[in-house]
Amino acid sequence: MTSLNKYHRYQRQTVLKEFGTAAQEKLFRSKVLVVGAGGLGCPALQYLAAAGVGTIGIVDFDIVEFTNLQRQTLYSVEDIGKLKAQTAADKMKAFNPDILFHIHNIKLDSKNSLDIISSYDVVMDGTDNFATRYLINDACMLLNKPLLYGAVLRFEGQIGVFNMEDKDTNIKSNYRDLFPVPPDPASAPSCNEAGVLGVLPGIIGTMQATEVIKIITGIGKPLCNTIISYNALTNLFYDFMISPAKGTDASVPKNKEEFEKFDYEWFCNAHAVLNELTPAEFDGLRIQEKIEIIDVREIGELPEVDEFLFTQIPLSVFENELKSITIKNKIVVFCQTGKRSLAAVKILNEKFPKCSVWSLKGGIEAWKKDYLNSLHASSIKP
Amino acid sequence: MEIDVLTFGQITDIIKEAKLKISGAENTDELIKLLENNYPALQSNKYSIAVNKKIIQENTQLQHQDTVAILPPFSGG
Numbered sequence: 001m002t003s004l005n006k007y008h009r010y011q012r013q014t015v016l017k018e019f020g021t022a023a024q025e026k027l028f029r030s031k032v033l034v035v036g037a038g039g040l041g042c043p044a045l046q047y048l049a050a051a052g053v054g055t056i057g058i059v060d061f062d063i064v065e066f067t068n069l070q071r072q073t074l075y076s077v078e079d080i081g082k083l084k085a086q087t088a089a090d091k092m093k094a095f096n097p098d099i100l101f102h103i104h105n106i107k108l109d110s111k112n113s114l115d116i117i118s119s120y121d122v123v124m125d126g127t128d129n130f131a132t133r134y135l136i137n138d139a140c141m142l143l144n145k146p147l148l149y150g151a152v153l154r155f156e157g158q159i160g161v162f163n164m165e166d167k168d169t170n171i172k173s174n175y176r177d178l179f180p181v182p183p184d185p186a187s188a189p190s191c192n193e194a195g196v197l198g199v200l201p202g203i204i205g206t207m208q209a210t211e212v213i214k215i216i217t218g219i220g221k222p223l224c225n226t227i228i229s230y231n232a233l234t235n236l237f238y239d240f241m242i243s244p245a246k247g248t249d250a251s252v253p254k255n256k257e258e259f260e261k262f263d264y265e266w267f268c269n270a271h272a273v274l275n276e277l278t279p280a281e282f283d284g285l286r287i288q289e290k291i292e293i294i295d296v297r298e299i300g301e302l303p304e305v306d307e308f309l310f311t312q313i314p315l316s317v318f319e320n321e322l323k324s325i326t327i328k329n330k331i332v333v334f335c336q337t338g339k340r341s342l343a344a345v346k347i348l349n350e351k352f353p354k355c356s357v358w359s360l361k362g363g364i365e366a367w368k369k370d371y372l373n374s375l376h377a378s379s380i381k382p
Numbered sequence: 383m384e385i386d387v388l389t390f391g392q393i394t395d396i397i398k399e400a401k402l403k404i405s406g407a408e409n410t411d412e413l414i415k416l417l418e419n420n421y422p423a424l425q426s427n428k429y430s431i432a433v434n435k436k437i438i439q440e441n442t443q444l445q446h447q448d449t450v451a452i453l454p455p456f457s458g459g
Contacts, residue, residue, distance in 0.1 A: 040459045128459040151456035156391050158456055178437060179455045183428035189392065191458035201459065229390055229453060234400070238388065240432045240453060245439045316395070319423060346426055 006098070010052050023217035024052060030216045031055040033120035035108060035136055037084040038062075039191075039201030040126035040150045040208060042074040045088055047209040049096045053216070056092070057102040057120055060084040071198035108132055110260050113139045122212050124148040126205060128190065130182045131268040137162060137175035138252050142259055146215050149175060149227075150208040153189065155197050157204035160227040160242070161211055173225045173242040180247060182268040184346075193339045200232050275345055276361040279370040282332055285358075291330045295364075296344045301336065303368055315340045322351050334360035334367070385413060385444055388451040396423045411441040413450060429454040 006028070007014050007021055014024050032053050034041050037060040048056055064072070064079045064087060072084075079087050089101040104116060117123055117139050125136050125147060133151075140147040146164035151157065165172040207228075214220045227240045253259035277285065285291060286308060293310035296318060313321045315335070331348055333341040341359035348357045360367060384405045389397050397417070407413035410431055418424045432451040433442050444450070 036459050038459050126459045128457060130455065130457050133457065150459065152458045153391055153456040156456070158453075178430055179428065181428060183455055184426060187392070187427045188455060188457055194458075196458055227453070231390075231400075238390075238451060239435060240430070240451065241436045243437070343426070347423075 009096075009098075013051065018219050019217065023219060026217050027052045027213070028054045030122070031057070031120045032122050032124065032212055032216075033057040033059065033117060034124045034126060035059045035132070036126035036128065037072075037074070037088040038068065038126060038128060039071040039152065039196065039198075040205035041124075042072045042088070043202045043205035044124055044126060044209040044212070045074065045092055046095070047206060048212060049092045049099055051209075051213050052096070053099065053212075055100045055102065055120075057104060057116070058085040058088055059104040059106065059108055059116065060088070061105055061107040071196065071201050073202065108135060110135060110262050110264060114143065114256060114259065117145060118143050120145065122146050122148065122215055124208050124212060125150060126208070129268075130188070131264040133175060134182060134267060135264040138259060138262070141174055141252055142256070146222075147174070148208045148211050148215075150201075150204045152196050152201045152204055153191065154194055155200060155232045157200055157230045157232075158227055159204050159207050159211070159223065159230070161215070161223045161225075164215065164222060164224050166224040169225075171225055171243065173244050174248065176248045176251060177242050177245045178227060178240075180245060180251065187343060189339060193335075193337055197232055203230065203232070275349075275356075275358045276338070276342075277332060277358045278361050279367040282358075282360050282367065285330070285332065289330060291332055292327050294331060294333045294344065296333055296335050296340050297364075303364060305364060307371065310334075315344055318344055319347055322347065327352055327355055330356045330358075332358050332360060334364050336363045337365055338363040383408070383444070383446045386447065386449045387413070387417070388449060390452065391454045391456060392427060393424070393429055393452045393454050396421050396427070407444060409441050409443050410438060410450065413444065427454060 007024060010024050013019050014021050030053050032048055034045055037058050062084050064075045064082050064084055066080055069075060074088050074091055083105050085103045085105050089103045113135060123140055123145050127133055140163045147162040149160045149162050162174040163172055211223055215222050225242050229238045253262045295310050295312045296315040298314045333344040335341040338359055338361050345357045345359045384403050385407060387402050387404050389400055394400050407416050430437050430453045434449055
C-alpha cells in the first residue's frame with residue numbers, strides 16, 4: 001500500500017466541499033454491479049474503481065475478441081480469447097487493490113439474476129441486447145434497486161436512471177415506461193451489424209459511472225425520469241422526460257415466482273420472422289431449385305461472394321428499388337450476419353405475398369465458414 | 383399549423399432528416415399516420431414519442447410550433 005491513509009488516494013475528490021470524506025466513506029461501503037464488461041462497462045469500471053467504490057461485481061460470460069479492442073479499452077491483444085469478467089477484474093485489482101471484486105462469468109437469466117442483483121446497491125446496465133435489458137429492468141423493479149441505463153448505436157447514445165424516486169416529485173419510472181414493447185429484432189440493429197464509433201460508449205459509460213457515484217454519495221441531482229440522448233456527430237444533447245405508464249405494472253412480473261417463469265428471450269423475439277434457412281438448407285435449395293438470391297448489404301461490403309449468382313439491392317434503398325421488380329421464384333435474402341436480411345424478408349413478404357421468402361441464418365459470414373469447412377473436409381478425404 | 387419533428391437513431395435513417403417540419407397534423411396519431419404514409423419503413427419500427435420533451439403514452443393534441451421527438455430503443459453496449 002502506498003497511501004499514508006485510506007483517503008490519500010482520493011484527496012482530489014475529498015477536497016471538494018460537496019464531497020468530502022463523508023461521500024468517500026459512502027463509496028467505500030457501496031456495492032455496484034456492472035452488467036456487461038464491454039464498451040460501456042470498461043470505462044465505467046475504470047472510473048468506479050478509481051473513485052473507490054468498495055465492492056464491484058462484474059457480470060459477463062463473453063470472451064475478448066479482436067474487434068472489441070476498438071472500444072473496450074481495458075483489454076489488450078494478449079487478452080483475446082480470455083473471459084472478459086475475469087480479465088477486467090484482474091486489471092482493476094492491479095489498478096486499485098483496495099477494492100473487492102466479485103466475478104460472475106455467467107449470462108444473467110431469470111433464474112440467477114435476483115440472487116446476484118440482491119447483494120448490490122446500484123446496478124449498471126452495459127449489456128448489448130434487449131432481452132437482458134428488460135430482464136435487468138424487471139429484476140431491479142422487484143428488488144427496488146436503482147438502475148443506470150446506457151445504450152449506444154453508431155454515433156448516438158442514451159443514458160438514464162431507472163427505478164429511483166425523484167426526491168422532489170416522488171415519481172419513479174423504468175425502462176418499460178419508455179419502451180413498453182421490445183422492438184422486432186429485424187428493425188433494431190446491433191453494433192455488430194450497424195457499427196459504433198469507439199469513443200461513444202466511452203462517453204456514455206463514463207456518464208453512467210458519474211450517475212452511479214452521484215447516487216451513492218447523494219451529491220447533485222440524479223438523472224431520474226429522464227433519458228438523455230447524445231449525438232457525437234452534431235454534439236447535440238436532447239432530453240426526454242418519462243412518467244410512469246398505465247400498462248407497465250400489469251406487464252412486469254410481480255414476484256420472484258412470476259419473474260423466474262418469464263421468458264425474456266421469447267419476449268424479445270416473439271415477433272421475429274421465423275423464415276430462416278441454415279447455410280446447409282440454403283445450399284440444398286440453391287442446388288435443387290431456381291431461386292432468386294438477393295444480397296441486401298450496402299455496396300462494397302465484404303466478404304465478396306463469387307460462389308453463386310445473386311442480385312444486390314442494399315437495404316437502404318430496398319423498398320424503392322423493389323417498385324420496379326417482379327419476382328416469381330422463391331427468394332433467399334442474405335446480409336452480413338442475418339439481421340438486415342430479416343428486415344428485407346418482412347418487406348418482401350408484403351410486396352410479394354405469393355412468394356416464399358427466407359433469410360440466410362447467420363448471414364454470409366456463417367455461410368462462408370460452412371463452405372470453407374466443407375471444402376476443407378472434402379480436400380482431406382482419401 | 384406547423385410541427386417540428388426530431389428524429390434519432392434508426393428513425394433518422396428512415397426519414398433521412400434529423401429535423402423536419404410537418405404541417406397538417408392536429409395530434410400525434412395524425413402525425414404518425416402522415417409520417418408512416420411517407421416513410422413506410424417506420425411501420426415496422428418501435429419508438430417512443432415525446433411532445434415538447436415529455437414522453438407520451440396516448441394520442442396527444444398538438445399546438446403550432448410544438449416539437450415532437452421520435453426516439454427508438456438502442457441495444458448496443
